[in-house]
Each structure stands twice: as structure tokens, then as C-alpha cells.
Amino acid sequence: MTRNKRTGLAPGRRSKYAMLVFWLVLIAAAGPLAVKLTEVQDNDTLGALPATAEASRALQRAEEAFPDSRKPLAVAVYVRAGGLTDADRAKAEADRTAFLGYADSGQVPPPVPSEDGQALLLSFPVAGDAGQRADAVADIKAQLENAPAGLRTALTGPAAAEDDVFDAFAGMDATLLLATAATVALLLLVTYRSPVLWLIPLVTVALANQLASAVVYLLARHAGLAVDFQSQSILTVLVFGVGVDYALLLIARYREELRRHADRHAAMAVALRRSYGAIGASAATVALGLLCLLAADLPSTRGLGPVGAVGIAAAFLAMTTLLPAVLVIFGRWLFWPFVPRYSPDAVKLDVAAEHGVWRRIAGFVGRRPRPVWLSTAAALVALSFGIGNLSIGLPGDETFTTEVGSITGQRMIEAHYPGGTVAPAEVLAAARSADQVVAAARTVPGVAEVGEPEPSPDGRWVRVAAVLTHPPDSDEALATVDRLRDAVHAVPGAQALVGGDTAYLIDEERTVGRDNRIVVPLVLAVVFVILVLLLRALVAPLLLLASVVLSYVAAMGAAGLILDAMGYPKLFVGIPLQTFLFLVALGVDYTIFLATRAREETARLGHRPGVLHALAVTGGVITSAGVVLAATFGALSVLPLVPSVQTAVIISVGVLLDTFLVRSLLVPALALDLGPRTWWPSALARLAGSRPEDGIDAQLKRRPSSRRKAQTAMPASTTIQTPSMTIEVGRAE
Structure with a gap:
């Protein structure tokens, strides 16, 4: 069997070469477009507000x-x-x-x-x-x-x-790309311990990045897509991070199947069929989550959504078409010196030697699941208290990781002039009401000086500068501008508007608050629907969603401790929403990889042994994927902007928490404690505790009467042998 029944994408003896040629032609066309992406950057969107503000x-x-x-x-x-x-x-x-x-x-x-x-x-x-x-x-x-x-x-x-x-940022595009590629290359080399294999996913993901950049360029040039330096930087990191994750998952499954199939084409077909659902669900979760940002009002946040979604689509396409073709073309020797050899008894063999560490972790979780998930949840809650070290609102003079000339000049001015001298509030009003507007502005507490009205060339409007007593980004200045707006708005017929840096900060804060209220529930709803469709259950999706939300809160707390120690505790206003999206969408990836394998094994073995076997066999690859993704986002810290460093720390910490605590301990322990009810209301919830030695797949084909009879006849407990461990399974109560 050389063709994937579900996707039709598994490479055959001839089609693998056709797929390789297709990608070579595609990249030849995309490469010249990809290098032009910086030409369509519009960094004005980084500081823009909605037109209605x-x-x-x-x-x-x-x-x-x-x-x-x-x-x-x-x-x-x-x-x-x-x-x-x-x-x-x-x-x-x-x-x-x-x-x-x-x-x-x-x-x-x-x-x-x-x-x-x-x-x-x-x-x-x-x-x-x-x-x-x-x-x-x-x-x-x-x-x-x-x-x-x-x-x-x-x-x-x-x-x-x-x-x-x-x-x-001169040369930062190349620096970020090199830092990301070097990080991924090192981790792949450590993961595979092969002098050749690590190159295949790295080159594949680099080509996916070229394709994504070319598509984004075309959308920016011809469809009005807003692209800025932030979204382009995250595009690179995102494609490398998730692309390598998908590669690790597919290669791990391919390695398993090579032991079970003499023909590598058949092995890849099975590996694709069994991993495609998890990879597809992961890509859909992240891509649709990113597209939820289209509901945001802040232009920089809204523009990030489509750019990131294009990157996810490119990574998914490359890792499910090009990567399988290349792996099959080169054959088993790519895994040298640890070449997986075909064994007719591979299905029956105990893989404890290969999954030894994770077999022991699964045994630990299986012995006392309730204390495990309670203590893990308590640790995450304890970490969340670090949020108290963070505050929202990054002052303009703290935006760069090193002091630049404009910040030096600003501080020199603040030492000798009123705090708002460099950035006064600016009142625009109808010329006929100029005197009343000036008089109203002079009555506002916190306004140090009100300049004379400057008429526009056409005589319709006046511009009035109001110097504030306090620095423009201080709480006192924000309150002053709010009072100033109230005062000048009250002047009849003035049509007064108050702008300037402080007014911008007020409107930005309100816009971000509105975006948080709209986008956060939307992201959670989208992720929940995808999980329901994937797992065909309600309890498991709720469990997974709650776990990643708790992980996000814990990540913010842990990052609060780190960022406070680094001297960057004041978050840029867009950071909480953007990191929430990435941590929920990316964090649920690892639980998706675990849950889909657990559902597959539960149908074959029963609930308890299925969950533990899934944890044992996926532990290594998912941990590697998490470390790669965390390190990839960590590459953002090479950029000289504090928001980039904050994003790098929060997402890296969050991904590591998801990898080592949530997916490894919290989720499997909760699933074991809940029992087969985890899969409610699917048929698997009723059958997952029944006669595991018969296999749930077989039970699902029985008539209802036979199914009830089998459940009734089930002994109080039974001992079964899974491919990686011996587990005693109790009857579902």
C-alpha cells in the first residue's frame, strides 16, 4: 500500500519525484518574491490606532x-x-x-x-x-x-x-533568520543524533518560509494586506517553530512504521495517515486562532493574523507533502547510525528500551493520577502569582533594550522643562470658538501652559498646544488629557478634538481593552470547536482548554518573575493578547498530539492503558517539539525592542510549561482520574473500560446487545500487555 487512504498525499514510487519537482518549481518562482517582502512593509501600522479613535x-x-x-x-x-x-x-x-x-x-x-x-x-x-x-x-x-x-x-x-x-533594525531580518535557523539546527542535531537527518526538516522548513514570505508579499502588494516588521519577524519564527514540530511528529511516526513495514513507501503511508489528523488539527487551531485577530481594532494586532495564518498553511503544506517525499526518496539510511530495521514481530516487541524514560513517567502518572494532577495544578497556580510583578503600559523611553539618541534627548528635556514640553496635547477646534477653547483648556488642572491658537491656512480651524505638567506617558498626564477632553468637548460648536502622544496612549489602552474582550472569547470558542470535531467528545476538549488557559496564566506569572529580574516588567499593551493567542493555540498543539494518540490507543487497548501508552510513545517527540518551539520563539530576543524580548520570554516559558507539566502530567493524570468519561458523549466513553484484551475497535462493531453483554461479563480487573508496559486495568465504574 503506497498511498494514503485519507489524504492521498503519501508519496509513491513515482509520485515522490513528481512532488519534489513540483516544490523545486514552486520555490524557484517564490524565491524572488520572498526577498521583496521588506519592500512592502508598512511600519506605520505599528503605531496606528483605529480611524474612529x-x-x-x-x-x-x-x-x-x-x-x-x-x-x-x-x-x-x-x-x-x-x-x-x-x-x-x-x-x-x-x-x-x-x-x-x-x-x-x-x-x-x-x-x-x-x-x-x-x-x-x-x-x-x-x-x-x-x-x-x-x-x-x-x-x-x-x-x-x-x-x-x-x-x-x-x-x-x-x-x-x-x-x-x-x-x-538594520540587518535584523538576516540576524533573526540566522539565529532561528541555527537554534533549530542545533536542537535537531541533538534530537536525532544523526549527521544527515537533521538537515531534511531544516531545509524543508526553510523552503516553507520562502513560500510563506512570497505569498505574504503578493497579498501585501495586490490585496492590501498590512505587513510590518513585527508580523514579518513573527512569520519567520512561526514557520520554523511549527514546521519543525510537524516534522518531528511525522518522522517519529515514520520511524515506528519502518520497523513494521519492509517497504518504506507503505511505512510512510501509514505514518501520514495516523499523524495527518493531529498535524491538520494543530495547523487549523493555530491558523484559525490567528485569523481571530481580524476581529481586533488595533491595526498592528489585526495585521498579524493573516500573515501568521499564511505561515502556518505553508508549514503544514511543506511538512505533509515535500518532507514525506524527500524522506522516502533517501530511504532508511537517513537515520544512520540509528537505522530502524524491519522486524515482523515489531508490533509485539516491548519498546521499553526506546521509550524508557517516558515509560517510567507514564508509570508514575498511572500509579497516583489524582495527587499528580492536583500537585501539578497547584504548582501552576503558584507560578501565576508572579503576574503581580507585571504592569501594562510600556513608556516610550523604555521601548529599546539599549538607550538611543532620541531617548537621551527626551530625558535631557524632561530634566529642564515641564514634563509634557516635547509632546504637548494638541487641541484642534473650529476657528470661531478658539477663544472659548483656550479658556476652557486653561482651567484644566495638570495643564502647565496653553499656547496661542494657530489658525489653519484656510481659516476654518485652529491648533492649540497644551503643555502638560507631567511626562506624557504618566498616569497623571493620562488623567489630565481626559479632563482636557471633557473641558473642550463642552464648548458649544467647537467640534474640538484632542490628540498628541498622551491622547494616543489613552485611546490605545481603550482599543486594546476592547480587543481583549472580543478576541479572547473568540479564540477559545474556535479552539474548543476544533477539539470537539477532532476528538468527537465534549469532556476532553473542555479539559484540554482549561489546561492551556491555566498554563497561560502560569506562564505570565513565571515570565513576570523573569522579566522583572531583567528590568522589563512593563508590558507593551498588545503583548497580553498576542501571547494569549500563541500560547493557547500553540500550547494546545501538544495536548492535541497526545490526545489524538490516546484516543487511537484507547480504541485499541482501553482507556487507562491507552492513555499511558500514548504518553509513553509520544513523550520524547512532543518534548523535543516543545523545546524546539520554545527556543525558536526565544530567538526573538535578538531584536533590540523590549516588546520582542517580552514576547520571547512569555511564549518560551509558556511552551515549556505546556510541554513538561501540562501535557506530561496534568492532562494524562486528569484523563486517568476521570476515566472513560473523558471521551463522553462518544461511544468510546461507554466502551473504553470494557475487555481491553478484545480491543475497543472490535467492540464498536458489535451490536448493542452484544456490547452490553460484554460489559456485564467483564471481570473486576484484568492485566493486559501493551506494546510498552504491563498495566492492571480496573473496570470502569
Whole structure:
């Protein structure tokens, strides 16, 4: 038998070569497109809010009414401890003249001195597109460096921050890819202990990544798909992580079948048939979970969904078509020096030598399942208390893992000017109500200064800058802007809108809160439905879903301890939702791999021996898959952004908890404690405790009367021999 009955994808003697040629042609077409993915990145979505948010509406009005608002502001700061000298002021004036060529309006306002006489500010919008602004910022920084001895200078503001981001991520695409590939290669080499085999899944997943990148590029170019640096980075990590997981699962099953079949084509057909359901359910869970992000309002979160789903689809396709073909083409010698040899008695052989560690773990879980799951759950609950170390809201000056020039300049300004000087709140209102709006703004506690209204060129609108007393990302500033909005909204006919950095933070927090309330239940519902369809039960899916939710909470707590020690306890607002999605969708993968094998073995052996045998034979491969996925996401920590480091820590910790505690101890122990009711309401729940030596498969074919008779005749307990252990099985009560 050389063809997979269920999927029709198992490679035959001729079709394996056709599949290889198909993929070579596909990659030849996809490769040139994949390298263009960075060309369609739109990193503006990383900081964008929904169009309905007040900060977004204020920004749109400002860009329409005031052309200079479309260009990022550069702020040059000059500081001398003890007071500025005449030479310092002359330097600032000379720089002001030099900066005229870079200003969007061709004008640079006079320097603004601080009250303590130790600082000056020059601010102006930078002209040109992104490339021209990058050149201009480089020239401006060079101009600032030529300063009198003792005078500290820095460039900050949105234009400088934009340039710092570009500098920080220069070459990061290649660095992340190399770090991910090196991590996966090392772990595969350790897993297989073969000088050749590890190359096959690594090359296959690299080709899957090329295919995914090409598809995302085409969707971004022609279908309007939003792609940013974050989603592209996660695409790479996701394809490598889940792709290798699928490869490990398939290769492990293929190795088993090679001992049972003399023909490697037949072995692959059986391996594909028996693993395809678990791999397909895993891919569907993660892909559909990612697509749930389309319900989010925050553009960066919403855009991550389709990009990630494309990556999952590419990994699934490559690992169920290309990988089997290549494995069959090369034959058994790929496993050298541990080549699986065909044995007619392989089904009857005790595999304790191969699964020794996990056979002992299964025995430990089987002896006292209730204490095992209670103590494991207690440990996870204890870890969850570490959440208290985390807080939501990452200040702008803590976004990078190392201090950059724009952050240095911001801190210099905060030391000599009111906290909101660099990022004042901006009020946009109808010109006819300008005086009333200014008067209302000046009554708001926490507003240090309200500037004169600046009319738009068409005379319809005014722009009013309101400098806040406190730094723009502080709780006090957030409360001040809320009060400011209430005050100016109350002015009749003003149509006032309040924007700026602090207003953005308020709207971002509210948007994320709304996304959490919508997306989290949606993800849980999708995962639950997939589990019900896969396991044809209700109790087992509820058990698995509850376990991964508990694992997520524990992962956040454990990550709280780690991130606090690293100095990054303030989470970017989008992190909780994104990590929830990945940990629930990816975490349930391992329990899917275990549960599908447990259901298969339960139908053959009975519930208790089936669950324990499934744990023993899948333990090694699932643990390897979990370690690979955790290490792959850990590669995100090479990026110089704190949110990337936070994502790496939370997901890596969560995957390891799922691998070593949830899937290895909690889920099998709970299933044993619940007994055959785990599979309720399927027929397996009624029969899983009956005559395991007869095999449940055979019982399912009996008539109901025979089935009841068999259950009645079952002894109180019976001892059976599974392929990996001898287990005494009690009758289901």
C-alpha cells in the first residue's frame, strides 16, 4: 500500500519525484518574491490606532488643515550644567540657520530657553520622504556633534525616533533568520543524533518560509494586506517553530512504521495517515486562532493574523507533502547510525528500551493520577502569582533594550522643562470658538501652559498646544488629557478634538481593552470547536482548554518573575493578547498530539492503558517539539525592542510549561482520574473500560446487545500487555 487512504498525499514510487519537482518549481518562482517582502512593509501600522479613535481623528484633521503636521518633528536640545554660555547660544543660532534647508516649511522657530537657563530647544518638521528624512537626520546629528566643550547636544522628537528605529533594525531580518535557523539546527542535531537527518526538516522548513514570505508579499502588494516588521519577524519564527514540530511528529511516526513495514513507501503511508489528523488539527487551531485577530481594532494586532495564518498553511503544506517525499526518496539510511530495521514481530516487541524514560513517567502518572494532577495544578497556580510583578503600559523611553539618541534627548528635556514640553496635547477646534477653547483648556488642572491658537491656512480651524505638567506617558498626564477632553468637548460648536502622544496612549489602552474582550472569547470558542470535531467528545476538549488557559496564566506569572529580574516588567499593551493567542493555540498543539494518540490507543487497548501508552510513545517527540518551539520563539530576543524580548520570554516559558507539566502530567493524570468519561458523549466513553484484551475497535462493531453483554461479563480487573508496559486495568465504574 503506497498511498494514503485519507489524504492521498503519501508519496509513491513515482509520485515522490513528481512532488519534489513540483516544490523545486514552486520555490524557484517564490524565491524572488520572498526577498521583496521588506519592500512592502508598512511600519506605520505599528503605531496606528483605529480611524474612529479621537487621537486618529485629531491627527487626520491636523494633516488636512495644517500641511506641516504630515512631517515628523525634529527637536534639537542643548544643555550645559551650570548655565548656557554666549558660545552655546551662538552654536544654537548657527545650527538654526543650517537646519533651514531641512525644515518642511523652510523656517525654524527661534530657540526656546528653559527657566533654569541651562537648556535650549530647536524644533521643526523635517521635509522629504522616509529616505530623504533619514539623510537629513544624519546631517542634523553630525551638525549637533560639532559643539563647544561641555555643551551636551542630542536630537529627539518623532523624526529622531524614526531614524533610531531604522538604525536599530538594520540587518535584523538576516540576524533573526540566522539565529532561528541555527537554534533549530542545533536542537535537531541533538534530537536525532544523526549527521544527515537533521538537515531534511531544516531545509524543508526553510523552503516553507520562502513560500510563506512570497505569498505574504503578493497579498501585501495586490490585496492590501498590512505587513510590518513585527508580523514579518513573527512569520519567520512561526514557520520554523511549527514546521519543525510537524516534522518531528511525522518522522517519529515514520520511524515506528519502518520497523513494521519492509517497504518504506507503505511505512510512510501509514505514518501520514495516523499523524495527518493531529498535524491538520494543530495547523487549523493555530491558523484559525490567528485569523481571530481580524476581529481586533488595533491595526498592528489585526495585521498579524493573516500573515501568521499564511505561515502556518505553508508549514503544514511543506511538512505533509515535500518532507514525506524527500524522506522516502533517501530511504532508511537517513537515520544512520540509528537505522530502524524491519522486524515482523515489531508490533509485539516491548519498546521499553526506546521509550524508557517516558515509560517510567507514564508509570508514575498511572500509579497516583489524582495527587499528580492536583500537585501539578497547584504548582501552576503558584507560578501565576508572579503576574503581580507585571504592569501594562510600556513608556516610550523604555521601548529599546539599549538607550538611543532620541531617548537621551527626551530625558535631557524632561530634566529642564515641564514634563509634557516635547509632546504637548494638541487641541484642534473650529476657528470661531478658539477663544472659548483656550479658556476652557486653561482651567484644566495638570495643564502647565496653553499656547496661542494657530489658525489653519484656510481659516476654518485652529491648533492649540497644551503643555502638560507631567511626562506624557504618566498616569497623571493620562488623567489630565481626559479632563482636557471633557473641558473642550463642552464648548458649544467647537467640534474640538484632542490628540498628541498622551491622547494616543489613552485611546490605545481603550482599543486594546476592547480587543481583549472580543478576541479572547473568540479564540477559545474556535479552539474548543476544533477539539470537539477532532476528538468527537465534549469532556476532553473542555479539559484540554482549561489546561492551556491555566498554563497561560502560569506562564505570565513565571515570565513576570523573569522579566522583572531583567528590568522589563512593563508590558507593551498588545503583548497580553498576542501571547494569549500563541500560547493557547500553540500550547494546545501538544495536548492535541497526545490526545489524538490516546484516543487511537484507547480504541485499541482501553482507556487507562491507552492513555499511558500514548504518553509513553509520544513523550520524547512532543518534548523535543516543545523545546524546539520554545527556543525558536526565544530567538526573538535578538531584536533590540523590549516588546520582542517580552514576547520571547512569555511564549518560551509558556511552551515549556505546556510541554513538561501540562501535557506530561496534568492532562494524562486528569484523563486517568476521570476515566472513560473523558471521551463522553462518544461511544468510546461507554466502551473504553470494557475487555481491553478484545480491543475497543472490535467492540464498536458489535451490536448493542452484544456490547452490553460484554460489559456485564467483564471481570473486576484484568492485566493486559501493551506494546510498552504491563498495566492492571480496573473496570470502569
